[in-house]
Amino acid sequence: MPRKPIPLISTYELQPSTPAPYTPDDAYGDVKPRTFWQYLPALAVVILILLPHPSYLIMLVDYHLRTRNDPIAFTIHLIIAYTLTFLAFSSFIICISRDPGVVQQPEVSDEDTHALLTPADDDFLSPGKWCRKCWAPKPERTHHCSTCGRCVLKMDHHCPWMASKCIGYNTYPAFVHFLVSCTLLALYIAVVSIFALIYAFSNPYALANPSSTPIHEIFLAFDGLIFLLVMGSFLGYHIYLISTNQTTVENISHFFLLRYLPSPSEESTSDAQPTSRRPLAFPPMEHELSYQQRTLVRAAHGAIHIYDLGFSQNWAQVYGWSGRRGWMNKLLNGGSS
Ligand SMILES: [Zn+2]
Ligand SMILES: [Zn+2]
Incomplete structure (x- = not known):
């Protein structure tokens, strides 16, 4: 028997009043000219x-x-x-x-919509997994740039000096x-x-x-x-x-770590497996924390780099290449391999 689909976000007022601005046609460019x-x-x-x-x-x-x-x-x-x-x-x-980093949107038919919104495959209820402005899935480390009006893969920052473009994965x-x-x-x-x-x-x-x-x-x-x-x-x-x-956005967001706090209810369950832990669906906001908690989160932010794979692996993620002459592109323009 098929499982009853779970709505993505139960508060219906979060639905955009206008049609979703992010369509496959404009997915390859900035929404705001x-x-x-x-x-x-x-x-x-x-x-x-x-x-x-x-x-x-x-x-x-x-x-x-x-x-x-x-x-x-x-x-x-x-x-x-x-x-x-x-x-x-x-x-x-x-x-x-x-383009700094197109977020490839899955092609979803009306029948599949509920399947996409079911958090069984990927926890879209988690903060940072769903862009409420593009109304589309948001892969890990993707951020929505309000100046460009779109999501950018592994967004580093929006750079006014580079013709007002985002600096992202690409x-x-x-x-x-x-x-x-x-x-x-x-x-x-x-x-x-x-x-x-x-x-x-x-x-x-x-x-x-x-x-x-x-x-x-x-x-x-x-x-x-x-x-x-x-x-x-x-x-x-x-x-x-x-x-x-780290990206610049992650580095300057002191409370970025709050998204990755495990849910206290699952934490307290004795038979909960580590793999079943999910980040808090609605992590506490900065203003909800006490002074000590804020100090603690800031100190943790400086010490914990959650994507750190080690020095050489981190550099390989940015400057590694797979093609035979990939190094040439990296040397000449820092481009793709
Ligand atoms: Zn977005
Ligand atoms: Zn931007």
Whole structure:
């Protein structure tokens, strides 16, 4: 005899008043269209990457060709700086053009609807397993982005600098690749310009143009150091996140762990098997906790990384590849293998 279907959520008022916004037709794009203004920060990123290059070229010609008469060093510095610039742009283009992570929705006929909503196969009653905005199943680590108006697989964060797109499962390696390329570019420009600056101050009469102030070297040294500090900090944070298998959303959500508390009723049942434990259907909200409980949850959040598989496995999840030349894509743009 077929089991009586259990309703997904018994409170009927949670049903959306308008038709479900998430259909297979729009599952491959953001539900909310982007405006022109949302592209401006991406344009600012392009300008910021290109901004030091005229000064960098002038410095290389002035210092390495005209003053030091060293075309080999000139060529090496040119190739390294432009390779890093190319790598930064290749991953930047991937981040703004690729879908961050489509949640494949199962095709369900009307007859199957109840079967889908039955928590026997997967506990859709659990928090985080069902998106009440898309009205669709939500796989583990998927989050709903209110700016994009859709669910994103393994969403890391919504990035206004990447043409207001989410960084998710498909674009996170490219995003970290972008941070690495920008940090290395800033470091390289800072080091080369600081060496040229030191030379200019210690050997003023050896310069090709002794009367001029080394203004380009000063600008590049400041620009390089500021970007090294900013991009390097972000990179360090994401290295920590990858090493501990966390996303930014999970890391900044201190009460994220509450979702995974076992149900007290099942916990108290003496014959309950560990496998039968389910997270609380309705975990306590932050404001319902006492001060001590909140402190405890915060401390636990810092110490417990529930997706941590060990350092190498965590990195393999983001930067592993399966194809024969998969490493090439990872190296060139942080793209798929
Ligand atoms: Zn959603
Ligand atoms: Zn988003």
